[in-house]
Amino acid sequence: MTADRSTPVPPRNGAGNTALTAGIVALVFAFVPVIGDFVAIPAGLVAVVCGWIGLERVDRGTATHRREALIGACLGVAALFAVFVVFAAVHSSTG
Template sequence: MPPKRPPQSSYRNGTGSIALITGIVALVFAFVPIVGDLVTVPTGIVAVVCGWVGFSRADRGLASNHREALTGLALGTAALFVVFLVFVATHAPGG
């Protein structure tokens, strides 16, 4: 007997959607001088955590937005990487 899947209405897609939205915001603000770091770091962390949770839920069959969660996770990671590169470039010795 195959395992029962929850009905369509009981999917928990919130964390994947939050990951996508905050990932987009983080990546956009990663390229904004001065204020960008203050926005990018928290939203990037939220995107990575929510993307991870959403991806896990999608793998277990509790959510249906596998791509949104994975995209949010990737965008949040990319935004944090950009901020890290800018930080290293501006705080390098002799520069």
């Protein structure tokens, strides 16, 4: 008589947590005109990619942080959009 004592696998929530953190950083730096571009664009891309990975892991059942992954991805998209708007406003010709 052997009992199956398999230990439960901990959820893989790192991608969702990274997406949320990167999304917050990207959105904060998105409104800094010049230096913010060097921080917000990479952080926004990391947030979107990690959010996507986190949502895929939730769909497969290996992660539990759906909300964090989704919010992080949305913040990343919002930050990238804000960088575009700030860039367009700063570099628009006044003519």
